[in-house]
Amino acid sequence: MSKRDYYEILAVSRTATDQEIKSAYRRLAVKYHPDKNPNDATAEEKFKEAAEAYSVLSDPEQRRRYDRFGHAGVSSSAGAGAWGAPGFGGIEDILGDLFGFGDVFGGGRGGGRRTAAQRGADLRYDLEITLEEAASGMTAQLRIPRLETCDTCKGSGSAAGSQPESCSTCQGSGQVRYQQGFFSVARTCHVCRGLGRVIKNPCADCKGSGRVEREKQMEVKIPAGVETGSRLRVSGEGESGTQGGSAGDLYVVIHVAEHEQFERQGSNLYEAVPITFAQAALGAEITVKTLDDEEKLKIPMGTQTGTVFRLRGKGMPALGGRGRGDLFVSVTVMTPTTLTREQRRLLEQLAEVENKDLENKGLVDKVRDIFG
Numbered sequence: 001m002s003k004r005d006y007y008e009i010l011a012v013s014r015t016a017t018d019q020e021i022k023s024a025y026r027r028l029a030v031k032y033h034p035d036k037n038p039n040d041a042t043a044e045e046k047f048k049e050a051a052e053a054y055s056v057l058s059d060p061e062q063r064r065r066y067d068r069f070g071h072a073g074v075s076s077s078a079g080a081g082a083w084g085a086p087g088f089g090g091i092e093d094i095l096g097d098l099f100g101f102g103d104v105f106g107g108g109r110g111g112g113r114r115t116a117a118q119r120g121a122d123l124r125y126d127l128e129i130t131l132e133e134a135a136s137g138m139t140a141q142l143r144i145p146r147l148e149t150c151d152t153c154k155g156s157g158s159a160a161g162s163q164p165e166s167c168s169t170c171q172g173s174g175q176v177r178y179q180q181g182f183f184s185v186a187r188t189c190h191v192c193r194g195l196g197r198v199i200k201n202p203c204a205d206c207k208g209s210g211r212v213e214r215e216k217q218m219e220v221k222i223p224a225g226v227e228t229g230s231r232l233r234v235s236g237e238g239e240s241g242t243q244g245g246s247a248g249d250l251y252v253v254i255h256v257a258e259h260e261q262f263e264r265q266g267s268n269l270y271e272a273v274p275i276t277f278a279q280a281a282l283g284a285e286i287t288v289k290t291l292d293d294e295e296k297l298k299i300p301m302g303t304q305t306g307t308v309f310r311l312r313g314k315g316m317p318a319l320g321g322r323g324r325g326d327l328f329v330s331v332t333v334m335t336p337t338t339l340t341r342e343q344r345r346l347l348e349q350l351a352e353v354e355n356k357d358l359e360n361k362g363l364v365d366k367v368r369d370i371f372g
Contacts, residue, residue: 001351003071006053014067017345018058026055120239120248127252129222131259135291135316137224144216144250147239150206155243157210167192195243210242220252225267225319230254261289267325269315272332275299280333288329290314297329305333 007014010024028050030036037043056062056074065073103364108139127140129159149155158164166172168196170189174196177186202208231253238248256264263270273288283301287294287310295311315325 004049006057007104008065009049009053010057021054021057025050027059101270117243118241119245120241121240122248123250125250125252126255127220127222128257129226130257131262131264132291133222134226134254135224138222140220140222140252142218142220142252144218145213147211147215148214148216149240150203150210150212152205153203153210155210155240157199157203157206159203161199164197164199167196167198170196172196184341198285209334212239214355222252222254223319224321224362225317226254226256227264227266227319228254228256241369260328262291264316266321267316269325269327270330271293271327272330273297275303275331277333277335280304280331290327291316299331303331303333305331308332 007016010016010021010028012020012024014276016024029047032047032049032050034040034042034044056066062074071305083126103129110372117251123144123146125142126145127142129140150157153159156164167174167189169191170176175186176187176189176191176196189196192198203210206212214238218234218237220232226232231251234250234252236247237250240247261271269291274283275286278284279286280298280303281301283297283303284299284300286297288297288358290311291314295314297309297311308328311327314327336343
């Protein structure tokens with residue numbers, strides 16, 4: 001059976017540029033790759049055919065010979081031997097980019113032994129504090145359970161007097177190769193789990209893992225102004241790495257407990273304060289509690305329920321020391337539910353006076369007085 005024209009296979013013209021040829025091959029490689037078409041002999045054949053065409057047309061000398069003499073001009077390097085053609089490095093590059101195989105065809109690129117050193121895991125600690133502690137800052141005493149390097153074997157995982165041995169399954173590379181059709185794929189060795197070595201005589205304390213679980217006690221400074229969701233990073237206080245890898249980090253996540261008196265919004269605080277009818281009507285000076293101490297607040301005569309007063313600088317400190325927020329005090333006029341005999345007598349006298357005043361005014365004036 002005669003071979004198809006290489007330009008026809010890639011669906012490009014005979015004057016196509018190197019980039020057009022490469023793009024055409026990339027498109028066909030994606031479409032007919034065996035991983036995307038398992039057990040499809042036709043797709044596999046088209047994939048091989050496209051690779052053979054690209055191996056010739058991507059090489060300037062072979063392309064010149066092919067353009068002049070056709071398949072006969074490249075018969076020594078095309079066909080079954082095309083995988084060794086000079087242009088095959090370009091095929092490997094493309095497949096590595098497309099499918100992440102790296103050393104997919106068993107060449108030397110990217111197939112070296114992977115390093116055994118691994119960074120330790122990051123840890124999270126959820127810390128609940130009060131609003132007062134968030135306002136002033138504090139030093140928290142933490143107890144962190146974590147994996148630390150075994151002191152007995154110094155992290156090697158092997159008992160005293162012994163050393164890890166090279167994995168016989170992967171020959172120390174950490175990878176084994178599997179043949180899939182006409183090409184091979186490297187996978188993590190299932191025996192050594194990619195480390196390239198096995199421990200025949202494990203350490204009794206860490207059971208060969210190189211790490212043991214311990215509880216670390218430490219102090220962490222919580223800055224003033226933190227709020228729920230604030231995250232503090234303590235570098236190097238996570239779990240220890242393996243085989244000389246660096247330690248992870250500790251992340252302290254803050255949760256500020258709800259306060260019985262104050263509501264927080266950013267750096268501002270909000271407080272609801274009850275006042276009596278007499279205080280609202282006549283005006284008064286009351287004492288309100290702030291986060292730090294107490295403040296005097298003047299209530300003007302005729303204050304209505306829901307009136308909000310602002311105390312500047314009496315809120316939460318901004319994180320990083322950039323000033324403080326404000327305290328907003330909302331007053332509620334309380335209606336008594338029980339009255340003494342004297343209170344009732346006085347209110348009845350007030351009601352009598354108010355009724356007479358309303359009778360002497362027109363409707364518009366009455367409404368105006370009622371609503372201020």
